[in-house]
Amino acid sequence: MKKVAVFGKPDSGKSTISKALAQISGLPLHPLDSIVYKSNGEFVAREEFDAVHNDILRSESWVIDGLGPIRSFNERIEAADTLVYIDLPYSVSYWFVTKRFLKGLFVKPEGWPDGSSVIKGTLNSYKMLKLSPEFWNDEFTSKLMDYSNRKEIYIIKTVSELNKFVCARAK
Numbered sequence: 001m002k003k004v005a006v007f008g009k010p011d012s013g014k015s016t017i018s019k020a021l022a023q024i025s026g027l028p029l030h031p032l033d034s035i036v037y038k039s040n041g042e043f044v045a046r047e048e049f050d051a052v053h054n055d056i057l058r059s060e061s062w063v064i065d066g067l068g069p070i071r072s073f074n075e076r077i078e079a080a081d082t083l084v085y086i087d088l089p090y091s092v093s094y095w096f097v098t099k100r101f102l103k104g105l106f107v108k109p110e111g112w113p114d115g116s117s118v119i120k121g122t123l124n125s126y127k128m129l130k131l132s133p134e135f136w137n138d139e140f141t142s143k144l145m146d147y148s149n150r151k152e153i154y155i156i157k158t159v160s161e162l163n164k165f166v167c168a169r170a171k
Helices: 014-025 032-036 046-058 070-079 090-104 118-134 138-145 159-170
Strands: 003-008 029-031 062-065 082-086 152-156
Touching: 003 014, 003 070, 014 029, 014 062, 014 082, 014 159, 029 032, 032 046, 046 062, 046 070, 082 138, 090 118, 138 152, 152 159
Parallel strands: 003 062, 003 082, 029 062, 082 152
Antiparallel strands: none
8 A cells, every 4th residue: 555545525534534544654645635725725727736646646655535637536546556435325425514514613624725615615515415426326336346456445335434444554
């Protein structure tokens, strides 16, 4: 496990898993939000994102969480030796988005870009969840399994599995 891509629906636990994997393994962590957004919450220019993303992919080891532009997501899937797909039920994902929003009214969510609106981010997360079945579906899972002969693949479907996954790597 030297190059790890962690992905799934909004607020599915990607950051939690990624931080734990990076801490446990010593691999450098690259949250996708930190290269997609400027510190004021605006998007970086696509060329700038591509340059940073490609530099990370060419490096010796990494953990990257998130989706980002589809082309870069596909490049990340190809470059990774380990794929962690968090596929929690939609009801759980909606609850996690709502919980982050409610907490975000009082405290900025961890890793949230400084100038970014929690309300706008929450609305975008709900929008992405509504669109998610078009991307995160059985066809995607089937394509993902095509990599199983050359990559480690983990598909996490419950919060309990999410916790067990982290605990198993901590040992």
